Amino acid sequence: MKRLMNLRPSKGTAIFLGLLPFLLVAIMYLFASDARLAENPNDKLLPALTTFSEAIDRMAFTPSERTGEILFVQDTVSSLKRLGFGVLISAILALLMGIPLGLIPYVRNGLSPFVAAFSMVPPLAVLPILFIVFGMGEIAKVALIVIGVTPLIVRDLQQRVSEIPAEQLIKAQTLGGSTWTIVLRVILPQMLPRLFDAVRLTLGTAWIFLISAEAIAATEGLGYRIFLVRRYMSMDVILPYVAWITFLAFLFDFIIKKFTYKMFPWYTAGKETK
Amino acid sequence: MSLISVKNLYKEYGDNVVLEKLNLEIKEGEFCTLVGPSGCGKSTFLKMLLGQETPTRGTFLFEGKPFPKEPSVERGIVFQRYSVFSHLNVLENVMLGIELEKSRFFGKLFGAKRKEAKKIAMDMLESVGLENSAYKFPSELSGGMQQRLSIAQSLVKKPKLLLLDEPFGALDPGISADMHTLIQELWKKNNLTLVMVTHDLHEGFHLGTRLLVFDKIRHDPHAPDRFGATITYDIPISDTSETTLNKIDKSIKKREKNDN
Ligand SMILES: Nc1ncnc2c1ncn2[C@@H]1O[C@H](COP(=O)(O)OP(=O)(O)OP(=O)(O)O)[C@@H](O)[C@H]1O
Ligand SMILES: [Mg+2]
Numbered sequence: 001m002k003r004l005m006n007l008r009p010s011k012g013t014a015i016f017l018g019l020l021p022f023l024l025v026a027i028m029y030l031f032a033s034d035a036r037l038a039e040n041p042n043d044k045l046l047p048a049l050t051t052f053s054e055a056i057d058r059m060a061f062t063p064s065e066r067t068g069e070i071l072f073v074q075d076t077v078s079s080l081k082r083l084g085f086g087v088l089i090s091a092i093l094a095l096l097m098g099i100p101l102g103l104i105p106y107v108r109n110g111l112s113p114f115v116a117a118f119s120m121v122p123p124l125a126v127l128p129i130l131f132i133v134f135g136m137g138e139i140a141k142v143a144l145i146v147i148g149v150t151p152l153i154v155r156d157l158q159q160r161v162s163e164i165p166a167e168q169l170i171k172a173q174t175l176g177g178s179t180w181t182i183v184l185r186v187i188l189p190q191m192l193p194r195l196f197d198a199v200r201l202t203l204g205t206a207w208i209f210l211i212s213a214e215a216i217a218a219t220e221g222l223g224y225r226i227f228l229v230r231r232y233m234s235m236d237v238i239l240p241y242v243a244w245i246t247f248l249a250f251l252f253d254f255i256i257k258k259f260t261y262k263m264f265p266w267y268t269a270g271k272e273t274k
Numbered sequence: 275m276s277l278i279s280v281k282n283l284y285k286e287y288g289d290n291v292v293l294e295k296l297n298l299e300i301k302e303g304e305f306c307t308l309v310g311p312s313g314c315g316k317s318t319f320l321k322m323l324l325g326q327e328t329p330t331r332g333t334f335l336f337e338g339k340p341f342p343k344e345p346s347v348e349r350g351i352v353f354q355r356y357s358v359f360s361h362l363n364v365l366e367n368v369m370l371g372i373e374l375e376k377s378r379f380f381g382k383l384f385g386a387k388r389k390e391a392k393k394i395a396m397d398m399l400e401s402v403g404l405e406n407s408a409y410k411f412p413s414e415l416s417g418g419m420q421q422r423l424s425i426a427q428s429l430v431k432k433p434k435l436l437l438l439d440e441p442f443g444a445l446d447p448g449i450s451a452d453m454h455t456l457i458q459e460l461w462k463k464n465n466l467t468l469v470m471v472t473h474d475l476h477e478g479f480h481l482g483t484r485l486l487v488f489d490k491i492r493h494d495p496h497a498p499d500r501f502g503a504t505i506t507y508d509i510p511i512s513d514t515s516e517t518t519l520n521k522i523d524k525s526i527k528k529r530e531k532n533d534n
Contacts, residue, residue, distance in 0.1 A: 165356035170326060173345035175371040175431060181381030185370060189361045266361050269413040
């Protein structure tokens with residue numbers, strides 16, 4: 001008998017093992033829900049499957065009586081717009097700041113302490129200020145994501161730039177590069193896949209800020225909806241929304257990862273040998 | 275006139291005297307190999323030739339003028355590793371030198387100019403034996419091939435001086451023999467001036483036209499940093515014999531043992 005640490009499941013077993021926890025949780029839920037509903041048919045905490053399907057039908061397939069729009073679609077679109085703009089602006093800002101910070105001593109000495117201090121400010125504590133300055137509209141919510149996420153990506157990129165071997169930078173100078181052309185041809189292309197990695201890792205944080213901002217001030221959005229229906233203890237809406245948000249987060253992570261590997265074959269090649 | 279002229283040169287890091295009283299003239303077309311005990315300042319000297327470091331005191335001239343204070347196109351460099359660009363394929367790695375020179379703003383050529391650069395780069399790859407790997411990324415190359423690429427990258431700039439810091443130190447013995455043949459061919463064909471640091475005394479003895487040995491003459495056992503290394507042997511390779519080789523080998527080994 002081999003040691004446990006050397007035993008590997010076959011492909012089929014691996015898939016089954018992966019699904020098992022999901023199945024167990026689902027079964028546990030069904031039993032618990034049944035038990036509670038048997039005791040009190042009006043219980044709201046663990047709704048039955050039929051209640052879920054009714055709620056999903058109401059939210060995702062029936063136009064709202066008031067506006068004629070489908071609430072679920074409306075919520076998803078407005079949330080993703082905020083998230084997309086927030087992350088896109090953060091990524092561009094981070095690129096514009098991270099590369100000079102990592103490469104140019106004058107910029108680093110001048111701005112590093114400020115960036116370090118700024119990234120310590122808890123973004124949610126700034127949220128009231130954002131609402132005061134930008135009003136309750138879209139800008140404040142996007143700004144919260146930008147303020148929360150940009151410093152994280154900037155610091156990551158700065159670190160990555162300073163990790164480029166000195167040999168490469170010297171070689172590029174002997175090949176006739178100026179600071180600008182070295183940034184353009186040597187540093188930027190090496191930083192792009194790292195930027196995508198950083199964005200992927202900060203996406204979770206971006207969701208936190210999005211949902212927080214929506215919970216406080218919005219008229220639609222995924223975060224707005226779950227905090228709205230909380231008042232009626234509508235678990236039948238909250239749980240599907242949470243599952244949907246989780247799925248979206250997973251999907252974006254997956255897409256960005258695949259895209260990075262496809263766009264930058266050299267990046268993965270280097271990683272495998274490490 | 276000498277290409278490189280060094281008179282009474284000192285290099286110190288704080289209290290650590292690395293090089294002292296260095297005198298040296300290198301003429302165009304010479305192939306100097308530089309050996310010496312570990313930590314005696316060979317890389318430091320190469321860095322000064324490159325412009326990455328500046329001497330503390332002394333005269334240090336390149337073509338009769340003070341050395342440029344930062345790396346420039348006249349002086350190419352091949353490091354032991356990390357000197358190729360991992361995000362560019364082999365051909366693009368060699369084209370980069372041409373592109374950076376011809377396109378001052380974008381550092382990138384398009385259309386007919388790109389084609390022309392591609393042709394020059396292809397010829398260069400052929401002369402180092404990499405023509406069949408033009409579209410591979412450096413991570414797909416062996417160590418020896420990466421060093422060939424690094425050499426090709428530098429040569430495309432036609433540098434007046436090519437510096438090599440233990441370029442074959444990380445390679446298998448069989449492969450480094452191939453590299454020796456290659457570097458000698460390239461040196462003759464391109465009328466290069468070469469300065470190459472090596473750990474391998476045999477390599478130093480058989481490869482170039484001139485052997486330079488760096489070592490400390492004075493040594494204070496209580497303050498090892500007090501005295502720096504200088505040139506202890508400066509001999510044309512044609513004069514070298516087994517006995518000299520053994521003598522130098524012994525003196526280097528002795529120093530390295532003392533230091534440890
Ligand atoms: N940037 C630096 N700051 C301070 N000291 C340095 C610096 N670079 C090198 N030194 C010192 O200079 C001395 C010579 O270093 P150098 O790298 O030139 O040795 P070397 O002859 O190339 O050795 P090796 O054969 O091991 O490569 C060492 O004592 C080292 O500690
Ligand atoms: Mg060295």
